[in-house]
Amino acid sequence: MQIAIDGPSSAGKSTVAKLVATELNFIYCDTGAMYRAATVLAQQNQLDYGDEEQILALLKQATIKFQPAKTGQLVFLDDQDVTLKIRTPEITNNVSQVSALPKIREELVRQQRSIASGNNIVMDGRDIGTTVLPDAELKVFLIASANERARRRFEENITKGIQTPLAKLQEEIELRDYKDSHRRVSPLTKADDAVEIDSTHLSIEEVTQAIVKLANERK
Numbered sequence: 001m002q003i004a005i006d007g008p009s010s011a012g013k014s015t016v017a018k019l020v021a022t023e024l025n026f027i028y029c030d031t032g033a034m035y036r037a038a039t040v041l042a043q044q045n046q047l048d049y050g051d052e053e054q055i056l057a058l059l060k061q062a063t064i065k066f067q068p069a070k071t072g073q074l075v076f077l078d079d080q081d082v083t084l085k086i087r088t089p090e091i092t093n094n095v096s097q098v099s100a101l102p103k104i105r106e107e108l109v110r111q112q113r114s115i116a117s118g119n120n121i122v123m124d125g126r127d128i129g130t131t132v133l134p135d136a137e138l139k140v141f142l143i144a145s146a147n148e149r150a151r152r153r154f155e156e157n158i159t160k161g162i163q164t165p166l167a168k169l170q171e172e173i174e175l176r177d178y179k180d181s182h183r184r185v186s187p188l189t190k191a192d193d194a195v196e197i198d199s200t201h202l203s204i205e206e207v208t209q210a211i212v213k214l215a216n217e218r219k
């Protein structure tokens with residue numbers, strides 16, 4: 001069974017997707033982490049974030065791996081643990097430029113389909129229901145107001161010692177939403193057959209249980 005969870009930045013997709021995967025005993029794939037890892041490759045090699053050919057060449061040589069850990073999931077770029085690096089503001093604010101490059105998307109979509117093949121999987125991102133897994137048995141489009149998403153990111157940042165004003169976070173979230181929804185290739189859109197869940201006034205547990213219930217109904 002394949003479960004696709006798409007939606008705008010900071011709507012809680014990965015938190016919920018991880019919990020749904022644990023509850024159903026499915027594997028979990030965070031596709032945003034893969035675009036972020038590609039952005040780290042560009043940064044570490046001092047490439048322009050729009051240099052499609054060079055980033056692609058590096059991406060084809062590198063391996064992005066996920067490793068389960070007590071603290072969640074670790075992300076490796078070859079042998080380098082990039083779990084923290086992929087969440088830094090430099091990467092967050094430039095990932096939309098890298099993810100808009102058609103050849104980078106083509107390569108990562110190929111890797112994502114290969115991870116999904118033959119597995120019970122929960123995959124979260126922007127184009128999972130529309131492009132990566134169009135035949136997924138369950139597609140969820142998870143949204144929340146920009147203000148609530150900024151508030152959640154603010155709280156999360158405080159626990160990590162990052163101090164960015166709430167208004168700036170909301171501005172960054174809205175800018176990333178705009179870029180992700182207006183790019184030419186696989187823009188963020190709700191699949192026709194996706195179930196929309198608005199998490200603005202729901203807890204993580206409520207959203208998780210709503211998705212688990214839908215999954216059990218479709219098994």
Ligand code: C5P
Nearest residue numbers: 009031032033035095096099125126127
């Ligand atoms: O989900 P997360 O915020 O970590 O994703 C980071 C970025 O990766 C998004 O803003 C988007 O530009 C890109 N992305 C994408 N397609 C996906 C997942 C993420 O374009 N399936």
